[in-house]
Amino acid sequence: MKKTILAHLMLACLALSSPAVHSASAADSAQKEKSQAGLRAQAKVTEAQARDLALTKAPGGKVESSELEEENGLLIWSFDISTPGTKNITEVQVDAKEGKVVAVDIETPKDQAKEAAEDKKAAAKSKKEKDDDDDDEKPAKKKTD
Numbered sequence: 196m197k198k199t200i201l202a203h204l205m206l207a208c209l210a211l212s213s214p215a216v217h218s219a220s221a222a223d224s225a226q227k228e229k230s231q232a233g234l235r236a237q238a239k240v241t242e243a244q245a246r247d248l249a250l251t252k253a254p255g256g257k258v259e260s261s262e263l264e265e266e267n268g269l270l271i272w273s274f275d276i277s278t279p280g281t282k283n284i285t286e287v288q289v290d291a292k293e294g295k296v297v298a299v300d301i302e303t304p305k306d307q308a309k310e311a312a313e314d315k316k317a318a319a320k321s322k323k324e325k326d327d328d329d330d331d332e333k334p335a336k337k338k339t340d
Contacts, residue, residue, distance in 0.1 A: 234263045237270055238291035245272035245294070249287035252299050253278055256285060263291060271297060 246258055249272070256276035263272055270291040275284050284307060288298040302310065 231263065234265070234270060234291075238263060238272075240272065240289065240291050240294040242272060245289040245291065246274060248289050248294065248296060249274040249276065252276075252287045252296060253285040255279060259284065269297060275302075 242261060242263070246261065250256060250258070253276040256278040258274050259277050260275045261272060263270070265271075266273070266288070272289045272291050274287045274289070276287060277284055282304045284302045286298070286300040286302055287296060289295070290297050
């Protein structure tokens with residue numbers, strides 16, 4: 196009997212928390228899209244132009260991912276490029292205002308795993324800080340006599 200009650204309580208908690216999770220995810224996605232739109236408006240070099248330039252630094256390579264971001268005070272297009280015959284990834288950064296390559300980095304599988312772990316840790320920290328901020332914004336319950 197206790198197990199059944201516990202199972203029902205857990206299901207109820209999941210059902211109640213699910214819409215909140217989805218709305219928070221939607222809000223985060225909307226904020227990210229708004230931020231990306233602002234960055235794209237500042238870029239003078241298109242993603243396609245930057246991609247063509249980046250591929251000259253990794254001949255025969257294939258772009259696995261790309262993003263527009265601010266890094267070290269610059270607006271950059273960042274491309275992760277895989278090259279046949281190797282497990283390494285060539286990361287090429289192109290200045291989105293000047294159209295010049297500003298960095299080329301070769302990442303080994305070990306480097307990639309380390310970066311993924313750091314990104315995961317940073318995302319968890321960011322989520323925790325956001326959750327803490329959200330808790331601070333909740334109105335305090337009034338004490339009734």
